[in-house]
Amino acid sequence: EIVLTQSPGTLSLSPGERAILSCRASQSVSGSHLAWYQQKPGQAPRVLIYGASSRATGIPDRFSGSVSGTDFTLTISRLEPEDFAVYYCQQYGNSPLTFGGGTKVEI
C-alpha cells in the first residue's frame, strides 16, 4: 500500500500569506492520481484538486497543485480567513486508496 506523508503537521500563518503543503508518496502514484481535500471542523471534506493539478469545480484559483516525482504540493497563494482548515491528500492511482494524515493550517 502507498503511504502518503503530509508535512508539516501544522502550519501557522496569517491571512494574505502563502501556504505550501507537502504530500510525499512512498512509491510512484500511477497517473499522478492524487487529490487534495479541505476539511473544516464539523464539516465533510471538500475536493480542491484532482489529478495532482486540476482544480475542482468552483475552487478559487488561489489553490494550485503540482507534482515532482513522488512529491505533491498544494499551494494556497494568498490565505483567506476561510482557508484555515485541515488539508488531506489522497492517492487513487493504486489499490488500496490511501489518504495522508493531514496538515492543519491555522492562524
Place this chain on the structure above:
Amino acid sequence: EVHLVESGGGLVQPGGSLRLSCAASGFPFSGYALTWVRQAPGKGLEWVSTISGTGESTYYADSVKGRFTISRDSSRSMVFLQMNSLGGEDTAVYYCAKCPTYRGSGSYYDYWGQGTLVTVSS
C-alpha cells in the same frame, strides 16, 4: 444540485451490527459509483468501500473485508453499508461520497454527505 444524506448511525455494542444508508439526489444515480469513507474521532480519513454505478463491482478495505457489505438500490437512489462484527476500531463518522466515474475503483470523490456517527461501545 448533488445531495448525499447519511443515516443509520448510533451506539452499538461490540460484536453487533448496524446498517448505514445514504440517500442520493441531484445526479443520474446509476451513472456513478458511490463510496463510504470513515473518520475516527480526531483522526484522518480512511476509505472503506466502493460500489460501481449499477452495483456489479464492489471493493473493500482489508480492515472491513468479510465484515462489511456495500449495496445500492437504484429504485430508491440509495446506497447501504451493512456492518457486522463491529469493534471499537470501527467507531467513526461514516461519510457517503460520490465518485465522478461509473466504475469507482481508483477515484477521488467529488461530493460528500455530512456523515453519520457510529460508536461501538459496551
